Each structure stands twice: as C-alpha cells, then as structure tokens.
Amino acid sequence: MVKESKMAEMQRVGEVIEASTTDFVAQCYELYQIPPLGSLVKTGDLNAELYAVVCNAATTSLEPGRRPIARGKDETSEEEIYRSSPQLMKLLKSEFGALVVGHKKDAKLYHHLPPQPARIHSFVYQCTPAEVTEFGQSFDFLNILLNARLTVPTEELVAASLRQMSQAHQDPRVFLVAAGKELAILLSGNLNQLKAILGRIRQ
C-alpha cells in the first residue's frame, strides 16, 4: 500500500484548479514541471478516474495584473537570474489545460466523457506506460480531439498525443499506422487535415 501511494506520488504533476465537463486546468507543483503537450494524464477520486490529454500550458505571474519584468541585463545566464532572485520562483506559476478524453469506472475504461467533471484540488498524475497502452487500444478518443475547440491547432494536438502515446508501445510504428488508418477514416472528407497530421506523425 505504502509503496503504491509512493509510486503515485512520483507521477503526481499538479492539482485541478478549474474544471468543466470537457476539460480542466491544473496548476503544476513545480514551476516548469509541465507534462508534455499531448501526453495522457489522469485525475479523479475513488469513484471515477478521468483521463485527459494535455492540450496547452502556460507559465505566468502568480498575481494577476503583475507582469514579470526582464532581469538578466547584468547576469551571464538564465540560471543566474533565478539564483540572484530566489523569490522569483514564488511569484510564477505553471499551469496546463487538459482535454478530458475518457474515464475509468469500476476498473472499466470508457473512451467517452465521464458523467461528472473533475473536482477542484483533485490531484493530477502522469499516466504510466501501461496505462497509456491500455488507453491506446481504442482510437475513439481521436474523435474527441478532432472535434474540440482548442487554442492549439487541432493537427498539432492530435499529432502530439499520438507521438506521446506511441512511445509507450512496444512498436511505435505499428501503433501509429493503426492510428493513421483510423484518422484516414475519420477525416475522409478532410484530406488536407489528414495530410497535415500524417506529416507530423510519420516515422
């Protein structure tokens, strides 16, 4: 038990600070410790686990309205800036948004939206390769990604998530080809988008 929670602890990347049915925003515990774009994260409670794909991220000032100012004129490197003003680390925060793509309830995985959104302050974990592989067995989530309103271009996010997921698979190419075929069907009416994505995941 102890060991398990410790494992979970290691992958914990942040905490939900804003949530809706389709997505949530989490704040990272460490500045710049943001899970990669397109990677699979999960959050939730005993009731249900939500799976989501990291769809954007930002590092901003903690206090709204106060913008950081440039400080490096007399320093020799970026590290030097943080070293001479350690309080900086406390004034900035990293956040990321994640698009909910599925959930797990009673040990069963669903590739569609959960009945409830995530709760504020619930912990967000990076999924393990085993979880990624399991989730990647169905490509139903692609449809959610393709139809979401996003701040990043859809092609970028879809490609990034597939690239991320492929890393967890034994043979990334086989996974990407299968995903590509699914996309070819989903995007049968949108050849340009298909080409754009395939170009970004080609092996």
Next chain:
Amino acid sequence: MNERLGIVVSGSLTKGVEVKLDSSASIEDMVVGRFVTIEGQKRRFFGMINDVSLGVIDQKLTVTPPDTADPFIAEVLAGTSTFGTLHVSPSLVIGGDAIAILEGPQPVKTVPSHFSVVKLATQQDVELVFGTEDEKRFFIGNPLDMEVKLCLDLEEFVKRSNGIFGKSGTGKTFLTRILLIGMLQKSQAVNLVFDMHNEYGWAGTREGGPPVKALKQLFQSRVAVFTLDEENSRHRGVSTDGVVRIGHDEIEPEDIVSLRQTLNLTEPAVEAVYQVHRKFGKNWLQNTLDLKDSEEGRELLKELNIHESTFQNLRRGLATIRRLPFTEPNPPTNAVKAILEHLDRGTNVVLEFGRYRDITAYILVANMLSRRIYTQYQSRMEKATATAKDNLKPRPLVITIEEAHKFLNPEVASQTIFGTIAREMRKYNVTLLVIDQRPSGIDSEVMSQLGTKITCLMDNDRDIDSVLAGVSGRSELKSVLAKLAAKQQALIFGHAVPMPVAFQPREYGSAESYRDFIPGDKAETEKDIEELWE
C-alpha cells in the same frame, strides 16, 4: 489457407457483388479467376473473382496524390483512403442446415448480406463443389492459384458434345490428351480421334522440349492406332493396328458437300454431284472422272442438265480426291469395319493422318468414316430401342475432331454428319469433342448445343463472344477468359461442372506425370485392364 480478403459492400444477383478488400490483403495478389467463398449470415456462397479495381474515398486524392514515397503514409492510406475492390459473381450457394448440406451446393438465387466476409476458397470448398477423385471423377488440374485437385465428372461430361477452344499454342492438344485419358479411365465411353497432326496416338510434340508420350504408349492394350500413311507411321516408329484406305466407291455426295470450300467447288457443281451419283450409283466418282470429252459425254451432261463449266469445276475437285494417296478404286480392307470392331471391344482408336495433313484429306476422311460409323450406331440403337434390349446398345462413342470450324461452319453444319451429331445430343450414343482455335467460325446453333466448354486464352473478340454466347454471367466470364495465361490455363463451364472455374490443367509430359496418370504400378495396370475384358 483460409485467408480473409474483405467484405461485401454492395451488389446484385444479376451483376454480382462488390467486395471491399481488407487493407491487409494486397490487391496485387488478387488475380481474376480465383475461386472464393462468401460467408453470408445463413449460407455460404461460392464464386469467382472477375474484376479487380482501385477506389479512393476522396477524389481529391487522385488529383493531389499523397507522398507515397513515404512508406508510412502509403501504409496508412492503403485500405482506408485508398482501397481495392473485387468484383465477385457468386454462382453456387450452400445452406447452413443439415438438409442443405446433404443436398450440396445449389445455384444462387440471392446475394450474401452486407458485410459478409469473403475468403479464398479452401481445399474443402473445392471438394465440396467439384468432388474428389473417384470412379467417375478425374483430376484435370488445379483451380487458379490453388494447390488443390480440381475434378471433372467424366461420366457426365461424355453425355453431351463438348468443345475445347483457345488460340494457337495455348494447350488445347495437351488438355485434350488429358481428357482422353480421363475418359478412357473414368467413363464408359470409347474414343475415336481424328488425329490430323499425329499427336494423340503414339507421341506428341512439345514446344521447346522432347516429344511427349501419347495414348498408346501409356495405355497399350486400350488404344489402337490406325494410319492413313503407313510409311510415315513406320518411319516415326509407331506400331500401328491398321491401315485405312478409302475406296473411291465409298465416297458419297455428302462428303463432297463439306469439301465445297476446300475443293473450290461452285454451288451448281455440288448439286451436280448428286445428279451423277443418281446416274452412276456407287461408282459415280470413278465414272465421272472417266467421262470422255466425246459426243457421248456431252450428251450425258445435257441429259443431266449439267453445264460444261460446272462439270469442269467438279472434275477438278474430284481429281484432287482421287490423287489423295490413301484413296484407291478397290481397297483390300474395310476400314470402317476394322475401326468399329475395335470400338465395340472398348478399344480407343486414334487415326493418324501421317503426311496427309492437308485439310481436304482431313475433312474427307473424318466425314466419311464418321458418317458410316454413325449409321451403324444409329441402326443398332434403333434395334436396341425397338426390342427394348439395353445390352444391344453400342458403347457410347466420343469422336474428336480438330479444326472443327471446317466441319461445322454455318454453311455446312446443317448438311454434314458432325452437325447432325452435335444437334442430336446423344440420341444414338455418339457425341463430339471439338477442338478449335476459331470458334467464331462454328455455327452458333452447334455452339449452343455443346454441353461443356473448356477454353484457353483467346484474344479475338468474336471468338470469345461465340464461346460465351448464351452463358449466364457472360461479361464476368469474359474478363476472366481474356486474362488467362498464354499457356496451360483454361476456363471450364457448362453441363459437367457445377460452376465455371478457371484452372491450370495438370502437368503433362514428365515421367512423373505419366506415372500419375496410370493408377497403380505398370504390371498391375496391365492386369487390371486384362480383367476388364472378362
């Protein structure tokens, strides 16, 4: 090998079904003519691939093709945005319940439902449809691209006249030899082969190789070789069983009818034949040629109402016949009788033409002998029917002729013996096996009477059309036929097969192939055959 090929996506009973190829199946492996099964919800269908095409989901792909140099993209698009389709025409169906399975495959009356899975046929499928080797089924080759024995029911085959077609060098002669062996082994019928090019009796030629053995070498005691050219046969080392000489008085007006074209006779000249025949009787040919250009002769022509030029035309023609070295006024032996004796004993007869390969000789001899043998059959059959004694019926006879269009073209088919045989089916226990490279030259009515047709590659559209005339699913078969290999591939359809199938005739000509044709070891075969006589 029970590979899944794809799923049915559309179609109709009359036009066949469209099958979307799975992306895992390569379109380049899908050859036309391949035997496939479709697993419907309740029934299994059997059919043949008769077209292969490429589809794209979005026409834009054809305008701006993706970067297919990239194997990843090519792999992704294969089977999704771009896909292959097969056109399959189902011809047989078998139901899933016990009764249906007992009844075996039946002609199709419906199509498989949407998304039924299409697979390559298996050995069991082929055997279910065409049967396995047994006392009447003979292994003739393999269905295209399959290592399974395709069998033909020869007892059924010989019930009708049949045809073997294909352009020159496609394997008609080899196929015929195989079928002759089959009939010899698996049917009650006995064969009479008019062997224009000396290929069936003792040995046959093979392109780019040593000669192949023919019937007599393989089945000595069941085959007799007759020759028109004794010297030539001896020269070739053939041990013959008889020499055929044709007496001038054996030639009848009907024989001249079929020679009209080759002898260049005019219409009136042919009519004159009947007149002189009436006048002179049996010795008409001799007498006509002996007719002097005298007052007497002219009187006679006048009496018979034959014009001088017509007579000259006729004389030239008859002189050609008399010059044929195997004709003579009074031959010592009766060829028809000798051949019939062999046939009655169940011995297959091959008549070699030796050096006399010209078409006049062939038409004359084949016509003359066939007509007389047929007359015999006719009277014996009538006697057997009248007395209701089945044992008096003569053994079924299959007469094999090459260059069939010379005998069966529309102009002569109605008047010659072969036209009669083809039309009468097996009324008198005689049927034909016609071999031809120009089937469009054969009378269409005769073509429609042929029970089973086996055709190798043909490239002339008229020939293809004449072979397929009246066959259901013609356009589908046409695309299969047009794509056969240039050698040793054929399409069989008609009476003796449950469904059309493209196949590769079995190998003929290696020592191994001969062994396979002769069941059991040599000594045993001879013994078996001896027993047949008892």
